[in-house]
Amino acid sequence: SQELEQSPQSLIVQEGKNLTINCTSSKTLYGLYWYKQKYGEGLIFLMMLQKGGEEKSHEKITAKLDEKKQQSSLHITASQPSHAGIYLCGADGQRGSARQLTFGSGTQLTVLP
């Protein structure tokens, strides 16, 4: 079965600093999803990456997919307290599979004002 490893497990940064979260898969990545979760709430979809080399941005968050390394990174520029939460990556294990996603264990982000 596919496993996703996220690093770091937790991250504390000062407001305004840049940061990167990584997600590495044990198998070929066919679709990679990033979600954000605030404490006590559900998961909010951020971005989906499907092709090697693909890069997407939304506001100050950029995600990239490196198919060769079986890895995705999530980069936040000029972090704000509103970015705090748990970031989870999820992946499709098989190309074209409509089965449910496998998830990493999450990265807890704290942004100090």
Added chain:
Amino acid sequence: NAGVTQTPKFQVLKTGQSMTLQCAQDMNHEYMSWYRQDPGMGLRLIHYSVGAGITDQGEVPNGYNVSRSTTEDFPLRLLSAAPSQTSVYFCATRRGAGTQYFGPGTRLLVL
């Protein structure tokens, strides 16, 4: 559209009690699933359904039952609750290989 709804939001059970967690969606998605989230372990798939009348086991199915009689509803049943089932439960839906959408979650405490 309400999206994905879950009830109840919170529940406390005693060991051995049974209960049903409700999940409903109004997006007409064929795929529905249940996950549990525990500290440091991310989300683990319990059961999933690819359409009405079809269900299958995920990674951690023991102690849970599901059924899918309609496209809209996918209840999760705990037949005899155990402390190890204390967790946060999320229901999710998906259309094909598109984005998976999650409900707000149910926090369950088993004493």
